[in-house]
Amino acid sequence: MRSNVMRAASFVPRMNRAKAEKLPADFLQSVEEVNAHPDLLHWVTEVRVFGTYLTNSDDLCDIDLAIKKERRSGSGSFGDGCLPMAERNGKSLGTERDMGFYSERLVARVLKGGSRYISLHAVPELDENFEFGGKTIYTFEPPKRT
Numbered sequence: 463m464r465s466n467v468m469r470a471a472s473f474v475p476r477m478n479r480a481k482a483e484k485l486p487a488d489f490l491q492s493v494e495e496v497n498a499h500p501d502l503l504h505w506v507t508e509v510r511v512f513g514t515y516l517t518n519s520d521d522l523c524d525i526d527l528a529i530k531k532e533r534r535s536g537s538g539s540f541g542d543g544c545l546p547m548a549e550r551n552g553k554s555l556g557t558e559r560d561m562g563f564y565s566e567r568l569v570a571r572v573l574k575g576g577s578r579y580i581s582l583h584a585v586p587e588l589d590e591n592f593e594f595g596g597k598t599i600y601t602f603e604p605p606k607r608t
Contacts, residue, residue: 474578479520485579486511489527490600492573497602499572503565504531505604506573508585512596524578528596530585531569535607 493506506529513526574580588596 474523477522477579479522482515482522482525482579485525485577486515486527486599488575488577489525489573489580492575493529493600493602496569496572497604502569502572503534504569505534505602506530506569506600507532507602507604508598509600510585510588510596510598512588512594513581516595516597524581526581526583528583528585528588529573531566532604534604 490509493509496502496504496506508528508530510528511525512528513524514522515525570582574582588594
């Protein structure tokens with residue numbers, strides 16, 4: 463599996479530090495858009511950057527970002543929110559698992575904005591592998607349920 467990831471990464475042209483510096487700022491703007499979008503079913507509550515971006519290297523392949531998501535509360539079940547959203551986007555979902563995957567993939571697609579240079583991970587990956595390091599660049603406290 464790891465070799466497939468390495469092969470895929472080699473198809474993305476490398477970038478210099480100046481180009482890399484713009485990506486986290488653009489990504490955080492996308493995070494704000496996700497958190498402001500009332501139809502999405504997850505909040506992004508934390509973003510951490512890790513990997514070669516935290517070094518002094520001027521030759522980078524991608525920006526490794528770990529995100530932490532939290533399901534938004536709402537009236538009804540998760541499926542009650544996910545099914546109409548999928549239908550509006552022309553998708554047909556059969557199971558609760560499909561719904562969860564679709565909702566999370568939609569958030570990831572919005573966050574990446576089509577960038578081949580953003581490599582998304584989950585915050586628990588960093589928590590379980592302390593050698594990855596990481597620097598928190600964003601936190602968000604979702605509104606309290608009323």
